[in-house]
């Protein structure tokens with residue numbers, strides 16, 4: 001067990017690293033953040049910010065020496081970085097799990113091998129394979145880069161073979177998957193925490209609404225049939241078990257109009273759709289990340305109130321500073337801003353949680369507040 005006053009490390013200094021840092025420091029741990037960005041949102045909150053690249057061996061050695069345990073806020077960290085750090089101290093999640101889920105081909109192949117349902121897909125490594133994949137899967141289909149995609153980036157929807165070939169070229173001919181585009185009744189996710197002994201705490205199923213491929217709103221509890229919620233929870237736990245996972249894990253699902261539940265993707269870290277846990281659960285997903293990193297069992301994942309989480313993208317700053325006064329005057333609204341300097345369109349700047357005993361009222365009020373944030377004069 002690693003106890004307070006010890007130093008914890010986090011790779012990546014964005015908003016997820018920042019919320020991890022806040023959780024760890026409020027529990028009495030010290031935190032070192034590794035991130036090349038001098039304006040890193042997490043770096044600003046940490047005891048120490050090492051401004052270096054993730055493959056800088058001297059920086060990794062310094063971090064390894066300083067820390068009792070290390071985690072990551074993003075999956076695109078080179079697996080070798082995690083392996084180097086693991087020579088110094090425990091690294092959770094382990095490099096093996098991260099390397100599976102950071103690549104869509106390995107991720108989907110892994111799910112298939114464990115009989116976990118995914119969207120029908122084909123691996124695409126050359127132009128010839130993209131033509132065959134369109135024949136196999138039919139259209140519309142989505143060509144996705146195997147690595148480095150997020151918030152809908154690195155994805156192109158295609159309607160025929162020619163478009164698929166062009167899309168493959170646009171994406172630079174890198175390894176891809178072609179997926180059938182399924183008709184969605186809903187998207188849901190399950191965030192869970194699992195310790196090294198296999199003790200697992202699953203948060204309630206969240207319903208996610210995406211706009212332009214980016215998460216917009218999370219509604220909890222998800223408004224899906226109880227059987228769907230039950231199966232999603234079981235599947236997420238099965239994924240964690242199959243990965244021999246230690247840490248916080250998120251599984252995104254598609255619920256199709258035909259009533260199927262398919263795994264979309266896995267994140268080896270706290271997830272945007274788990275930000276509601278900051279205010280609405282007995283233990284937040286970031287506290288779980290601290291606990292599982294430190295060899296402690298997961299905390300109580302119980303939901304204390306229905307909640308709606310609304311992302312605040314840079315677009316909200318379009319007409320100037322948002323009207324925070326409107327939001328903050330509502331006692332049920334909880335604002336979280338990430339301390340990012342520049343509000344670019346599509347950039348995640350913050351979020352707010354809205355807690356109300358009546359879920360539908362929470363949905364309606366959160367939506368109205370979001371509109372007033374930029375409309376009020």
Ligand code: ADP
Pocket residue numbers: 119142149150151152153179180181182183184187210213214252264265
């Ligand atoms: P990212 O890594 O950018 O989150 P996802 O694969 O989760 O990428 O895709 C982002 C969003 O695009 C999904 O949440 C969903 O709304 C939509 N989407 C992606 N793949 C499919 C698909 N096969 N069928 C229907 N919608 C999809």
Ligand code: MG
Pocket residue numbers: 151252265
């Ligand atoms: Mg996604």
